[in-house]
Amino acid sequence: MELSGADIFVHCLQDEGVEMVFGYPGGAVLPIYDALYQQDKVQHILVRHEQAATHAADGYARSTGKPGVVLVTSGPGATNAVTGIATAYMDSIPLVVFTGQVPTALIGNDAFQEVDSVGITRPCVKHNFLVKRVEDLAETIKKAFYVATTGRPGPVVVDIPKDVSTQVTEYRYPKRISMRSYNPTVKGHPRQIRKAVELMLEARRPVLYTGGGVVLDKASRALVEFTRLLGFPITNTLMGLGSYPATDRQFLGMLGMHGTYEANMAMHNCDVLVAIGARFDDRVTGNVEKFCPTARIVHVDIDPASISKNVKVDVPIVGAVGQVLREMIKQLKATGRRPDEAALAEWWKQIEEWRAMDCLKYDRDSDQIKPQQVLETLYKVTRGKAYVTSDVGQHQMWAAQFYKFDKPNRWINSGGLGTMGFGFPAAMGVQLAHPDETVVCVTGEGSIQMCIQELSTCLQYGLPVKIVNLNNRYLGMVRQWQEFFYQGRYAMSYMESLPDFVRLAESYGHVGMQITDPADVEPAMKEAMKMKDRLVFMNFLTDPAENVYPMVPAGAGQNEMILV
Amino acid sequence: MENEAGALSRVAGLFSARGYNIESLTVAPTEDPSLSRMTLVTRGTDEVIEQITKQLNKLIDVVKLMDMYEGPHIERELMLIKVRAANGGREEVKRLADIFRGRIVDVTDTLYTVELTGDGEKLDAFIAALPQADIIEVVRSGVTGIARGERALRV
Numbered sequence: 001m002e003l004s005g006a007d008i009f010v011h012c013l014q015d016e017g018v019e020m021v022f023g024y025p026g027g028a029v030l031p032i033y034d035a036l037y038q039q040d041k042v043q044h045i046l047v048r049h050e051q052a053a054t055h056a057a058d059g060y061a062r063s064t065g066k067p068g069v070v071l072v073t074s075g076p077g078a079t080n081a082v083t084g085i086a087t088a089y090m091d092s093i094p095l096v097v098f099t100g101q102v103p104t105a106l107i108g109n110d111a112f113q114e115v116d117s118v119g120i121t122r123p124c125v126k127h128n129f130l131v132k133r134v135e136d137l138a139e140t141i142k143k144a145f146y147v148a149t150t151g152r153p154g155p156v157v158v159d160i161p162k163d164v165s166t167q168v169t170e171y172r173y174p175k176r177i178s179m180r181s182y183n184p185t186v187k188g189h190p191r192q193i194r195k196a197v198e199l200m201l202e203a204r205r206p207v208l209y210t211g212g213g214v215v216l217d218k219a220s221r222a223l224v225e226f227t228r229l230l231g232f233p234i235t236n237t238l239m240g241l242g243s244y245p246a247t248d249r250q251f252l253g254m255l256g257m258h259g260t261y262e263a264n265m266a267m268h269n270c271d272v273l274v275a276i277g278a279r280f281d282d283r284v285t286g287n288v289e290k291f292c293p294t295a296r297i298v299h300v301d302i303d304p305a306s307i308s309k310n311v312k313v314d315v316p317i318v319g320a321v322g323q324v325l326r327e328m329i330k331q332l333k334a335t336g337r338r339p340d341e342a343a344l345a346e347w348w349k350q351i352e353e354w355r356a357m358d359c360l361k362y363d364r365d366s367d368q369i370k371p372q373q374v375l376e377t378l379y380k381v382t383r384g385k386a387y388v389t390s391d392v393g394q395h396q397m398w399a400a401q402f403y404k405f406d407k408p409n410r411w412i413n414s415g416g417l418g419t420m421g422f423g424f425p426a427a428m429g430v431q432l433a434h435p436d437e438t439v440v441c442v443t444g445e446g447s448i449q450m451c452i453q454e455l456s457t458c459l460q461y462g463l464p465v466k467i468v469n470l471n472n473r474y475l476g477m478v479r480q481w482q483e484f485f486y487q488g489r490y491a492m493s494y495m496e497s498l499p500d501f502v503r504l505a506e507s508y509g510h511v512g513m514q515i516t517d518p519a520d521v522e523p524a525m526k527e528a529m530k531m532k533d534r535l536v537f538m539n540f541l542t543d544p545a546e547n548v549y550p551m552v553p554a555g556a557g558q559n560e561m562i563l564v
Numbered sequence: 565m566e567n568e569a570g571a572l573s574r575v576a577g578l579f580s581a582r583g584y585n586i587e588s589l590t591v592a593p594t595e596d597p598s599l600s601r602m603t604l605v606t607r608g609t610d611e612v613i614e615q616i617t618k619q620l621n622k623l624i625d626v627v628k629l630m631d632m633y634e635g636p637h638i639e640r641e642l643m644l645i646k647v648r649a650a651n652g653g654r655e656e657v658k659r660l661a662d663i664f665r666g667r668i669v670d671v672t673d674t675l676y677t678v679e680l681t682g683d684g685e686k687l688d689a690f691i692a693a694l695p696q697a698d699i700i701e702v703v704r705s706g707v708t709g710i711a712r713g714e715r716a717l718r719v
């Protein structure tokens with residue numbers, strides 16, 4: 001039977017098992033919206049800004065491991081989506097973003113709402129397509145999902161001109177697809193794995209440094225088994241939190257610029273570093289010249305281009321981290337050997353000394369609300385089980401430091417691009433994917449205003465997201481840098497003319513709470529969490545002068561932390 | 565590479581986004597019309613070349629990649645050069661063209677246009693040998709290359 005491009009589009013999504021699309025209509029996608037209207041298998045979530053559509057789809061993807069799907073119109077619809085696409089790209093999140101395009105005959109004519117979507121998104125997608133003929137539509141959509149979800153995942157844009165969605169052709173959705181130019185390597189080389197195992201068995205001061213790749217490859221179980229088997233200390237990147245239980249003794253906390261003292265010192269002093277699904281980002285390494293001066297380095301990553309990009313490694317292993325971990329476990333067991341117990345015990349003794357510095361301590365007797373207290377309380381009240389999204393700034397770092405994630409896919413933040421405005425729409429995507437779970441958005445008064453309009457979306461779909469606004473009246477992270485590195489010249493970092501967030505939430509039909517006294521933090525939060533089916537906006541007025549510690553200043557080595 | 569619209573800009577975009585430098589670039593369809601072959605000349609340390617290789621391989625449109633410098637190979641570039649050739653100079657240009665095995669492909673009363681192929685150095689040498697003031701226009705195709713012996717870039 002012949003179908004229109006728009007109907008083909010809808011069939012493809014159904015056949016791909018897509019349950020939800022985040023989007024916003026407009027001229028170029030009217031035929032597609034008309035087709036969506038006439039079915040009920042794929043739910044469409046109407047956001048209030050296309051940026052939020054991409055972040056919501058992203059949150060959906062990060063919390064489920066399934067690709068997020070977005071549909072926006074041409075021109076401004078597409079450009080509004082770019083921030084979210086770039087955010088997903090930097091964190092390797094599988095998204096398929098459909099953009100409408102002007103009719104093929106008008107492309108290149110500066111037509112109304114025309115923009116070169118493929119050109120604009122090229123540097124921030126894994127791949128993109130312009131569909132020129134309706135005959136190519138189904139196969140292109142199949143390819144888009146295939147590319148987005150395999151290998152190192154990432155966003156894929158499919159640009160669909162309006163006439164392609166009205167033309168008709170025979171529909172057939174390919175079951176499988178292969179592309180001669182795309183063969184994501186998955187299996188680690190056994191000989192390299194043997195070398196790595198040998199190195200680990202010889203190690204006297206080892207550290208495991210693992211990242212978002214473990215979450216993306218759903219390899220958390222294997223990582224836990226591997227880590228326990230070796231008895232090595234482990235640290236996670238900002239993106240890797242939750243892939244190893246934070247409450248476990250072997251866990252040193254997050255590393256990097258605002259990582260723990262013990263994690264960064266262990267990195268700096270280790271003799272064998274095993275990096276798994278992490279990419280030696282500059283926020284992790286600090287000054288690369290001073291990075292891990294005494295270590296031999298193993299690096300496991302699915303993307304060969306990540307290996308030896310920033311830091312030269314000794315044993316590169318290209319492969320999916322889950323498979324490589326399982327193979328390492330097998331080989332380790334087969335050797336019957338154990339790492340040097342005495343050396344390890346000595347190493348742990350040293351690490352415990354670093355840990356005893358208690359680098360995350362803060363003033364618990366202040367008469368102002370300390371942001372750390374709010375996060376600790378959040379952890380306690382939600383019993384560590386919430387899905388926590390965050391925006392970007394100090395609150396993000398405090399959330400990463402103080403909420404102990406024991407499971408993967410629970411901590412959702414924009415690590416690579418650092419996109420303010422991400423947290424709240426991402427929380428909507430998480431909540432839609434997990435209607436019965438507690439979903440919290442930790443944010444600041446700066447970030448939340450970047451996608452505040454989504455309060456309306458939450459009302460429409462009954463999304464009971466809990467917003468924890470750490471309102472310090474400052475773009476806190478900017479203020480902190482100005483205090484440290486610009487002699488306290490606070491240029492444009494004070495947030496004046498803030499709205500009354502309580503009444504703002506109420507005007508959108510939600511519950512607003514204002515918390516100003518440290519003693520009220522816990523009761524207020526408990527009360528908010530009891531409102532299972534309401535969005536609650538908790539506006540905590542926190543100490544405006546609080547800084548995030550510890551800190552590795554830019555240009556310093558990991559052992560050169562500012563402690564308090 | 566896949567012979568698709570956009571493939572070239574993906575490569576060019578990669579080089580500019582990551583700060584690599586393109587010295588020359590040639591591209592044309594192959595005997596298989598679904599594929600085109602690109603020869604790109606760039607410069608860098610071993611680490612940079614390794615990164616470039618990996619990043620190029622990551623592009624979905626890149627089917628296969630070969631670093632010519634990993635083995636013996638032949639490099640060729642085509643140059644067309646328009647030179648003032650009047651009176652006494654005429655003989656001199658012709659003589660130089662002969663020495664470099666160039667061909668004169670267009671003639672006027674006062675000009676010669678010489679066609680010359682070879683590796684980059686040979687073309688540079690020819691340009692240097694001409695009286696500089698007489699050179700009117702130079703057009704170079706950029707380098708293409710092929711490996712010697714059994715080594716071949718095939719899909």
Ligand SMILES: Cc1ncc(C[n+]2csc(CCOP(=O)(O)OP(=O)(O)O)c2C)c(N)n1
Nearest residue numbers: 393394395418420444445446447475476477
């Ligand atoms: C879209 C965007 N613009 C600017 C920045 C730079 N930036 C990083 S943190 C920050 C301040 C964030 O302030 P707020 O949301 O109030 O959080 P706080 O640091 O106070 O916790 C800014 C402006 C950014 N990360 N993203």
